[in-house]
Amino acid sequence: MDSLDIVLIFQDLKDTFYRCFIVEDRWKWLVEGFGKSLVITFFAVLIGLVCGVLLAAIRSSYDKNEESLRMKGGFGFWGLRFLNTVSKVYITVIRGVPVVVQLMIWYFVILVSQKNDVIIAVFAFGFNSAAYVAEIFRGGIMAVDNGQFEAGRSLGFNYIRTMKNIIIPQAVKSTLPTLLNEVIALLKETSVAGYVGIMDLTKAGELIVGRSFESFMPLIAVAIIYLITVIVLTKVFTAIERRLRRNER
Amino acid sequence: MNDNKIIRVTGLKKHYFGGKVKALDGIDLDIERGEVVVIIGPSGSGKSTLLRSLNLLELPTAGQIFFNGTDITDKKVNINSHRQKMGMVFQHFNLFNNMNILKNMTIAPVQLLKRTKAEAEEKALQLLKKVGLEDRANAYPSQLSGGQKQRVAIVRALCMEPQVMLFDEPTSALDPEMVGEVLDVMKSLARDGMTMAVVTHEMGFAREVADRVIFMDEGRIIETGTPEEIFTTPQSPRLQDFLSKVL
Numbered sequence: 001m002d003s004l005d006i007v008l009i010f011q012d013l014k015d016t017f018y019r020c021f022i023v024e025d026r027w028k029w030l031v032e033g034f035g036k037s038l039v040i041t042f043f044a045v046l047i048g049l050v051c052g053v054l055l056a057a058i059r060s061s062y063d064k065n066e067e068s069l070r071m072k073g074g075f076g077f078w079g080l081r082f083l084n085t086v087s088k089v090y091i092t093v094i095r096g097v098p099v100v101v102q103l104m105i106w107y108f109v110i111l112v113s114q115k116n117d118v119i120i121a122v123f124a125f126g127f128n129s130a131a132y133v134a135e136i137f138r139g140g141i142m143a144v145d146n147g148q149f150e151a152g153r154s155l156g157f158n159y160i161r162t163m164k165n166i167i168i169p170q171a172v173k174s175t176l177p178t179l180l181n182e183v184i185a186l187l188k189e190t191s192v193a194g195y196v197g198i199m200d201l202t203k204a205g206e207l208i209v210g211r212s213f214e215s216f217m218p219l220i221a222v223a224i225i226y227l228i229t230v231i232v233l234t235k236v237f238t239a240i241e242r243r244l245r246r247n248e249r
Numbered sequence: 250m251n252d253n254k255i256i257r258v259t260g261l262k263k264h265y266f267g268g269k270v271k272a273l274d275g276i277d278l279d280i281e282r283g284e285v286v287v288i289i290g291p292s293g294s295g296k297s298t299l300l301r302s303l304n305l306l307e308l309p310t311a312g313q314i315f316f317n318g319t320d321i322t323d324k325k326v327n328i329n330s331h332r333q334k335m336g337m338v339f340q341h342f343n344l345f346n347n348m349n350i351l352k353n354m355t356i357a358p359v360q361l362l363k364r365t366k367a368e369a370e371e372k373a374l375q376l377l378k379k380v381g382l383e384d385r386a387n388a389y390p391s392q393l394s395g396g397q398k399q400r401v402a403i404v405r406a407l408c409m410e411p412q413v414m415l416f417d418e419p420t421s422a423l424d425p426e427m428v429g430e431v432l433d434v435m436k437s438l439a440r441d442g443m444t445m446a447v448v449t450h451e452m453g454f455a456r457e458v459a460d461r462v463i464f465m466d467e468g469r470i471i472e473t474g475t476p477e478e479i480f481t482t483p484q485s486p487r488l489q490d491f492l493s494k495v496l
Contacts, residue, residue: 071308072324150306151343151402155357155409156333165356169347 019212020221026208030218033204034225040121040200041187047126048186052133055087059134060141064149065159087134094131100192102128107196117198121190129186136182140175141167173244180237184230191226201225252318255413255444256280256303261312263298263468272298274468276312280413285445287455289479290465291491296448299465300417303446304328304335317412333361336406340418342398344390344405350377351386354405362409369408376404380434396427400434407438414438416447452495456480464488 021027062069062084069077094102106124107117114120144167152162194203205222209215256279263273272295280286288296301307303314305321305328313320321331345353354376355369364372377383380400390398399419406414416435420428432454439445439458449455455462455476462479464472464487472479472488480496483489 068308145341145343147339147341147343148345151337151339151345153329154304154306154332154335154337154339155406156329156331156361157357158329161360165360166345166347173347 016214016217020208020214020217023212026211029199029204029207030201030221030225033199033201036118036199037187037190037193037201038229040118040125040190040193040198041183043122044125044129044186044190045183047122048129048133048182051127051130052137055091055130055134056137056141058083058087059138061159063138063142091131091134094128099125099128099189100195103192103196117193117196120196121193121198121200125186125190128189129182132182133179136175136178137171140171140178143174144170173241176237176241176244180234183237184233187229187233188226253281254279254315255282255317256446257315258299258303259313259315261299261302261314262310263295263302263307264310271468272307273302273309273312276468276470278463278470280444280446282412282444283442284460285439285443285447285458286461286463287459287476288446288448288463288465289450289452289455289491290471294465295468296465297417298468300415300446300448303415304332304337306337333357333409334412336403336409336411336414338399338402338406338414338416338419340421342390342395342402342422344393344398344402346390349387349389350382350393350401353390353401354408357405358408373404373408376407377401379437380404394427395423396430399423399427399431403431403434403438413444413446416445416449418448418450420449420451450495452480452492464491466491 021030058080062080065080069080103121103124106120111120111123141163148166148170149162152166153159157165190200191202193200194206197203199207201222205218208218212218258276258278261273261276261278262271264271274295276295276299278286278299288299290296298307302309303316305314309322313322315321316331316335319326319331321328344350345356348356351370351373354373355364355366358364358369358372359366374383374386377386380403382397382400382404385393385397385401390401393401403414403419419435420431423431428451432451435445435447435454436458447454447459457476459476461473462476463470464479464483464485466487472483472485479488480492483492
């Protein structure tokens with residue numbers, strides 16, 4: 001391979017790069033798409049956390065108090081039992097249906113009059129994530145040794161204070177790695193948003209492929225952007241974990 | 250009702266699986282103020298279940314438990330306020346892993362008895378000093394030995410100034426060389442006049458400290474008496490058999 005070849009290869013790469021990212025300011029599509037992906041992920045995680053915590057609270061409260069509530073009977077028992085059943089059904093349905101299908105149902109059925117497609121995606125991915133977050137938190141709560149719970153109750157703390165002071169701090173710490181997993185999975189799941197025409201990062205990459213007739217560079221660019229985001233997220237979570245561990249040893 | 254009785258149990262039953270398993274099968278028991286009652290019996294005899302029923306960690310199937318004259322099995326009773334006056338010590342210590350020793354001891358008095366942080370900490374340090382652990386106040390439970398954890402667990406319960414202390418096999422999870430330090434704390438507590446109900450396999454402790462020993466088997470109280478009566482002149486064949494195995 002002489003020096004001319006290298007020059008040609010270099011020239012070729014430059015042309016490709018130009019066609020992929022510079023013409024029509026195509027790099028901006030990626031930036032905008034990435035922005036959308038992040039916005040969808042951020043608000044979906046928010047919805048997922050809030051609703052997930054709520055679902056987990058219902059499920060674990062029922063599991064932990066079933067016996068005493070059953071004995072007391074009345075509205076407390078039946079009310080919580082009802083909420084528990086609803087939560088269980090919700091979690092089963094959400095986990096049993098592919099997220100793309102859920103997204104399409106939100107887009108074409110539930111929010112068919114909604115013009116802002118990002119909002120639709122936030123709802124679809126958020127309420128999907130809630131089911132997984134709920135089970136992650138519930139698992140974390142149930143995994144804290146029941147002796148911790150009994151010790152709290154034996155000192156006279158009521159159920160809520162026992163959870164707040166003793167159980168939840170320990171559960172959160174142990175669920176952080178799994179929670180990070182869920183956030184990462186969610187970020188990558190949003191790549192199916194293009195199914196309903198949302199111009200997220202993946203869809204932007206696809207568009208560039210279609211316009212430039214180049215597939216390697218745009219797709220690798222998309223892949224690298226996801227990868228870097230996940231690496232950054234992991235670093236943030238690891239830092240949080242380390243801080244919690246230092247506080248509690 | 251006799252005011253001197255701090256705890257009165259009548260007809261207490263605890264059934265599992267719709268009555269197939271009878272962990273407690275009709276228990277009647279009085280505990281007087283200042284009394285040290287030691288409950289012994291083979292494993293599975295229901296002694297832990299009985300003790301854990303006294304502060305309703307186990308919910309009885311039938312029967313009543315009076316604490317200071319109040320029937321705490323009544324659905325309308327707020328059990329939390331009664332539990333504040335009943336200290337409990339567990340086999341596995343159950344110190345709060347997410348808090349240091351001082352926080353373990355002060356969180357309940359501060360939140361439930363509305364003590365100031367300074368008051369609660371002063372009291373906690375005083376008690377820690379008594380059990381020789383004042384230098385571990387800032388340590389976390391995972392940094393203590395089993396015996397140290399159990400001593401902390403005892404003084405944590407004492408921080409709430411309970412009227413009675415319940416001990417659920419407090420030395421069963423300890424290495425043999427650490428049993429003594431925990432029993433010493435319990436003995437001094439008994440000497441100070443604390444009302445105590447103790448489930449234990451430490452027959453030496455029962456003999457030395459108990460005012461009354463209760464022998465349970467198959468969910469029933471088989472025999473009850475002074476340590477002298479129980480250990481020297483056991484009446485029932487089952488108690489005789491039990492003692493021949495453990496002594």
